[in-house]
Each structure stands twice: as C-alpha cells, then as structure tokens.
Amino acid sequence: MPYALAIFDLDGTLVDSFPWFLRTINDVADRFGFRRVADEDVEGLRHASTREILSGLEVPLWKLPAIARHARRLKGEAAAEISLFAGVETMLRTLAENDVQLALVTSDSEANARAKLGATAALFSHFDCAASLFGKPAKFRRVIARANVAPARAIAIGDEVRDIEAARAVGIACGAVCWGYAAPAALRAHAPDIVFERMDDIARTLCRAEIVGRMSEA
Missing domain, CATH: 1.10.150 (DNA polymerase; domain 1)
Structure with missing residues (x-):
C-alpha cells in the first residue's frame, strides 16, 4: 500500500x-x-x-x-x-509532487523549525512541534487524524531510536536515516521498516510505493 x-x-x-x-x-x-x-x-x-x-x-x-x-x-x-542537509529540498518537493502529505513533528518550536526549513516549510501540510522527549506518539496520532489517512498509509522518518519507538506505539511504519544523531548500527538493531542510507533513497522508496499502488488500482 x-x-x-x-x-x-x-x-x-x-x-x-x-x-x-x-x-x-x-x-x-x-x-x-x-x-x-x-x-x-x-x-x-x-x-x-x-x-x-x-x-x-x-x-x-x-x-x-x-x-x-x-x-x-x-x-x-x-x-x-544550522542548515538543511544536501538534497532535502529536492526530496521533499518530489514527495509533495507525488501526492504524499508532509508533516513535521519535532521537539523544537514551530518558529525555529520554519526558520531552519526556509522556503521548504511551505511544502508541509502539518506541523506539531515542541514535543516532549517522549511525547511524539500523541503528536503522531494528532497529525494522522488531521491528515485523514489510515495508519497503514503513514510513515514516520527520523534519526533516533525514540522515533522508531514512537512510530511503533501508534502502529505506523518507521523509517530510519543513517546521517543523523544515532549510529546506523543502533537504529538497525531496532529493526525499522526501512533504513535510508542516502537522502535520495527517501523519495525513491516512497514514490515507488506510490507508483506501485496506482498501478494496482488501475
């Protein structure tokens, strides 16, 4: 799906x-x-x-x-x-153009998040910020409800073990990136659904899923 x-x-x-x-x-x-x-x-x-x-x-x-x-x-x-990683804007734009809603859930404030994202902030449909250290599950649930999608069609993408744990707590897929705070080996030990080794892997993987889904519906 x-x-x-x-x-x-x-x-x-x-x-x-x-x-x-x-x-x-x-x-x-x-x-x-x-x-x-x-x-x-x-x-x-x-x-x-x-x-x-x-x-x-x-x-x-x-x-x-x-x-x-x-x-x-x-x-x-x-x-x-604090700058965007290389390739972020292209990746986010590709997802948005392929009808994937974008949401941001972070412990940082929305003002800080928008300042860091710059023009790419406009690509996001949902912001739920200032999460407590272990408060992401509740925010994931709110975002899923606002987006009006089934949990099976949502994926949380982060760079820490707690991102994987939060996604599992609400029954959604979890993707782990290899370029952030946690070591890739630590993330793999928690068996995320998808491991992204490169930035362009995100759009390639998610958009391929979108294309496959559309073909199966045709």
Missing part, C-alpha cells in the same frame, strides 16, 4: 544540527547540573537509546522541560548556523 503521509523529524533528519549540539551540550550541562560530554563519549552516546543517554549523563528528569525550553531558545539564536 502506498504511503499517503510522511511524518518527519527535524534535527538530524532534515537539518544538520549535530555539530551545533556538540558545541552547545556542555554549556547546557553546566547550567542544569548534569554530566559534561567528553569527546570520547560521543560515539558511545550515538549507540545508546534516549533513556540510556539520560541515565549516563545523570540528567535529572524533573529538569527536562526546562532543559527543552532552554535548548529551543539557543536553537532559535543559532538558526543561521
């Missing part, structure tokens, strides 16, 4: 914010009292789940809302430093 809705994550999926994260994380750690990240810690964190990262860095869970608000403010100030 072809996909009618693609729900995208933002950071690490559409925009290359990992370098900004590495420059910023220790300032945030000092401000909120959790463990700093050493250079030698980075690769291990890329292989860990979100819960494992929070535990390893000794992040007080009760501080997560304040940390998220602070991070959104910092991202807004650094918007000019």
Whole structure:
C-alpha cells in the first residue's frame, strides 16, 4: 500500500544540527547540573537509546522541560548556523509532487523549525512541534487524524531510536536515516521498516510505493 503521509523529524533528519549540539551540550550541562560530554563519549552516546543517554549523563528528569525550553531558545539564536542537509529540498518537493502529505513533528518550536526549513516549510501540510522527549506518539496520532489517512498509509522518518519507538506505539511504519544523531548500527538493531542510507533513497522508496499502488488500482 502506498504511503499517503510522511511524518518527519527535524534535527538530524532534515537539518544538520549535530555539530551545533556538540558545541552547545556542555554549556547546557553546566547550567542544569548534569554530566559534561567528553569527546570520547560521543560515539558511545550515538549507540545508546534516549533513556540510556539520560541515565549516563545523570540528567535529572524533573529538569527536562526546562532543559527543552532552554535548548529551543539557543536553537532559535543559532538558526543561521544550522542548515538543511544536501538534497532535502529536492526530496521533499518530489514527495509533495507525488501526492504524499508532509508533516513535521519535532521537539523544537514551530518558529525555529520554519526558520531552519526556509522556503521548504511551505511544502508541509502539518506541523506539531515542541514535543516532549517522549511525547511524539500523541503528536503522531494528532497529525494522522488531521491528515485523514489510515495508519497503514503513514510513515514516520527520523534519526533516533525514540522515533522508531514512537512510530511503533501508534502502529505506523518507521523509517530510519543513517546521517543523523544515532549510529546506523543502533537504529538497525531496532529493526525499522526501512533504513535510508542516502537522502535520495527517501523519495525513491516512497514514490515507488506510490507508483506501485496506482498501478494496482488501475
């Protein structure tokens, strides 16, 4: 069955914010009292789940809302430093032209997301932003309802294990990208429905599904 809705994550999926994260994380750690990240810690964190990262860095869970608000403010100030990955605009435009609705679900604010996406923001039909760290399932459900599509025709595409978990929680397909925050091996260990190794794999795979679906209906 072809996909009618693609729900995208933002950071690490559409925009290359990992370098900004590495420059910023220790300032945030000092401000909120959790463990700093050493250079030698980075690769291990890329292989860990979100819960494992929070535990390893000794992040007080009760501080997560304040940390998220602070991070959104910092991202807004650094918007000019955070760019789209190469090929994002072409990929999104191709999906939209093939009748795939586009949605964005992110922990960042909608204002920050639109600033990072630039002109490509106009390609999105649905935004549900400022998600809590584990709040994506509820936002996925809202987006699916607004798009008026069956869960079987929706796919969530992200770069972290929690994106896979959120998609499974609401019964939709999950696609994992290999160029974001989590290491590809960590994502593959959770058996996502599709692994995208290159940006142009997304449009090629989803649009092929759309074409096959149309042929079967003819």
